[in-house]
Amino acid sequence: MDRRSFNRNVVVAGAAAALSPFGIARAAGKLKVGVLLPRSSYEALIGQSCQLGADLAPGVLKAMLGVDIEIMSADTESNVNTARTRAERLIEEGAHVLVGAFDSGQTAAIAQVAEQRGVPLVINIAAAPQITEQGYKFVFRNFPTAGELVKNGLSLIGDLFQATHTVARSAVYMHVNDTFGQAMTHGINALLPRLTQLPFKIVETVAYDPAAKDLSVEVSKAKAANADFLLLVCRLNDSIVLRREMVKQRWHPMGVIDPGSPGIYEEQFAKSLGKYADYIIDNPPWYNPKGALTGVVEEAFRKRNPGEKFVYHGLNVGYTFEAIMIAADAFKRAGSTDPKALADAIRATDIDKRVMLGGPIKFNPKGQVDGNLSACVQILDGTPKVVLPEYAAEAKPVFPWPEYKGA
Amino acid sequence: MTATLIANVVIAGLLTGLVYGLMALGLSVIFGVVRVVNFAHGEMMTIAMYVAVLLFGAFKLDPILAALPVAALFFLFGYALQAGLINPFITRPEHSQFILLVAVATILTNVMLMVFGPDARNVQTAYQLDSWAVGQIIVDKARAYAALCALVTTAGLFAFFRFSRTGTAIRACADNHLGARIVGLNVKHLYALTFGLGAACVAVAGCMMTLLVEVAPSVGPSYTLLGFVIVIVGGLGSMPGALLGGVLIGVSEALAGLFFDPSAKSMISFALLIVVLLFRPQGLLGSRT
Numbered sequence: 207m208d209r210r211s212f213n214r215n216v217v218v219a220g221a222a223a224a225l226s227p228f229g230i231a232r233a234a235g236k237l238k239v240g241v242l243l244p245r246s247s248y249e250a251l252i253g254q255s256c257q258l259g260a261d262l263a264p265g266v267l268k269a270m271l272g273v274d275i276e277i278m279s280a281d282t283e284s285n286v287n288t289a290r291t292r293a294e295r296l297i298e299e300g301a302h303v304l305v306g307a308f309d310s311g312q313t314a315a316i317a318q319v320a321e322q323r324g325v326p327l328v329i330n331i332a333a334a335p336q337i338t339e340q341g342y343k344f345v346f347r348n349f350p351t352a353g354e355l356v357k358n359g360l361s362l363i364g365d366l367f368q369a370t371h372t373v374a375r376s377a378v379y380m381h382v383n384d385t386f387g388q389a390m391t392h393g394i395n396a397l398l399p400r401l402t403q404l405p406f407k408i409v410e411t412v413a414y415d416p417a418a419k420d421l422s423v424e425v426s427k428a429k430a431a432n433a434d435f436l437l438l439v440c441r442l443n444d445s446i447v448l449r450r451e452m453v454k455q456r457w458h459p460m461g462v463i464d465p466g467s468p469g470i471y472e473e474q475f476a477k478s479l480g481k482y483a484d485y486i487i488d489n490p491p492w493y494n495p496k497g498a499l500t501g502v503v504e505e506a507f508r509k510r511n512p513g514e515k516f517v518y519h520g521l522n523v524g525y526t527f528e529a530i531m532i533a534a535d536a537f538k539r540a541g542s543t544d545p546k547a548l549a550d551a552i553r554a555t556d557i558d559k560r561v562m563l564g565g566p567i568k569f570n571p572k573g574q575v576d577g578n579l580s581a582c583v584q585i586l587d588g589t590p591k592v593v594l595p596e597y598a599a600e601a602k603p604v605f606p607w608p609e610y611k612g613a
Numbered sequence: 614m615t616a617t618l619i620a621n622v623v624i625a626g627l628l629t630g631l632v633y634g635l636m637a638l639g640l641s642v643i644f645g646v647v648r649v650v651n652f653a654h655g656e657m658m659t660i661a662m663y664v665a666v667l668l669f670g671a672f673k674l675d676p677i678l679a680a681l682p683v684a685a686l687f688f689l690f691g692y693a694l695q696a697g698l699i700n701p702f703i704t705r706p707e708h709s710q711f712i713l714l715v716a717v718a719t720i721l722t723n724v725m726l727m728v729f730g731p732d733a734r735n736v737q738t739a740y741q742l743d744s745w746a747v748g749q750i751i752v753d754k755a756r757a758y759a760a761l762c763a764l765v766t767t768a769g770l771f772a773f774f775r776f777s778r779t780g781t782a783i784r785a786c787a788d789n790h791l792g793a794r795i796v797g798l799n800v801k802h803l804y805a806l807t808f809g810l811g812a813a814c815v816a817v818a819g820c821m822m823t824l825l826v827e828v829a830p831s832v833g834p835s836y837t838l839l840g841f842v843i844v845i846v847g848g849l850g851s852m853p854g855a856l857l858g859g860v861l862i863g864v865s866e867a868l869a870g871l872f873f874d875p876s877a878k879s880m881i882s883f884a885l886l887i888v889v890l891l892f893r894p895q896g897l898l899g900s901r902t
Contacts, residue, residue: 250731421875422867426622427871
């Protein structure tokens, strides 16, 4: 090779590398990714939503990274034991890396299998802190822990008050009385006194049964507390029942703010409540609607699912896509499907172009990504919209509600 | 805790309790006459709720108006179920009847899952989120209409059993099965009629429930259990007892939610059940047989 052709090759390679965030070198072979999700039973709706992210990943990642990915899907049936056996089977069938599984209990079971078999697991969604506190070497999580969820969610409440020049002095706290609700309550009780920038106090706490079909008593009790706003930790069905009951009982506080639980941003919430869904705020981990990679993923999503709206799947699709992207990026750098080489490469991950809000994807020694962020998402005209942080905002926050008449 | 808050909660509990009472009335009527415990009761109500939701979706038919055609449909269904499936089991051991109706319940739940899927559905009438305000007391319109329909249906059923010849014949069957056969009553037909009436009751209750809660295939067993608690508290086989039991459970759950913890509501129902079983095993208005 003469000097000119050498220089030309260097320039072409350099330009290609600059255009692609992950470089152009092509990894040999195919990466088999075992995706475990609860696609049936009571978590089916969210499991299927996550699956949409897994389905679009091979095409997008092939274009981005030049690697071939084969998705091996398995249904955990929303069951811990099934999750464990499906993980075993995927490894038997040749999965090089596992991704999943939305639910903390199922994910913990899969993590045990992954660790025993020495196959990397990249968790898409699961918040139980203990999963990355076990000293596992093959388990990695790119999702905030329950503690981070609460901290991010509560901090955003302070930001909301600041952005709307509002001061709320008191809150009535209602929460669903299940494992998730209790974990969130524990986090709120521990963190709230330390977040001195938050000007409000919780004046009453009302816990309710997650299967409750009627929340009239609970809402009466909460309304009687006469607090400025309702701080709510809920799930989908109960949030609908609760909001209806608020309307019936003519309870008009400054607003309803959820520090980050699922439900409010889902399609069924706005569909069931119509105009009464508007102005409710949720602070969950969220995608960056203005991110370049989000645009690519959203476009791929729209092509594959013309009948679906990305906004209702963005969280599930985004985190599932990112989990597979982490595996694909590691595969490319490792140049091998050897599980140990893959795990070492995942540990060295450093990806700054993301779908989800937060800093770069870098794993700490425990296998946890620190710095995943939440967004303040408000239902406006029946659609969830990011109102904070400002750099990702699609609309301005409305707080207090227009129907609020003052204390 | 203010008197207004307590009054609001008691009124809500009372109105919901009346609908619960109507649901349990069907169970009580069937047991009182046919002596079969309908373990598919909650599932039958869930189907009625789905029919009301479908009628609302297709024709915008208000569940209160839908109650009449749905009740007629369920009367026929109940009649056919008793005549075709349950009658041969009347003389068999109780565990056979129990397993038969548990099987019916399981089949109904799975058929609903296959047809409607796992997601919850509801109706959205114009008045569903409305309420009346009397001073600081707020009365939920949908709950009030549902309770009123429950009272009217119950009164109609009482009148039927008290004043009609068929009602009297059914009561004769319940009082003395052998005597009824000796005097030439068609007992099998009367049993089927009774089951049909019980099913019609549960259909009306189901239509009213759609005004208050969402329906999903999985809700059936909890309503069956609730029905049992109510009829055991009120007195199995006693029609006024079913209504009283419904109101007691509705109000006690509401007050328990207010004074203790809302999560403890069902615990209070079961505590009440245990107290009744200990001190008045036949139920509050039941008779010792």
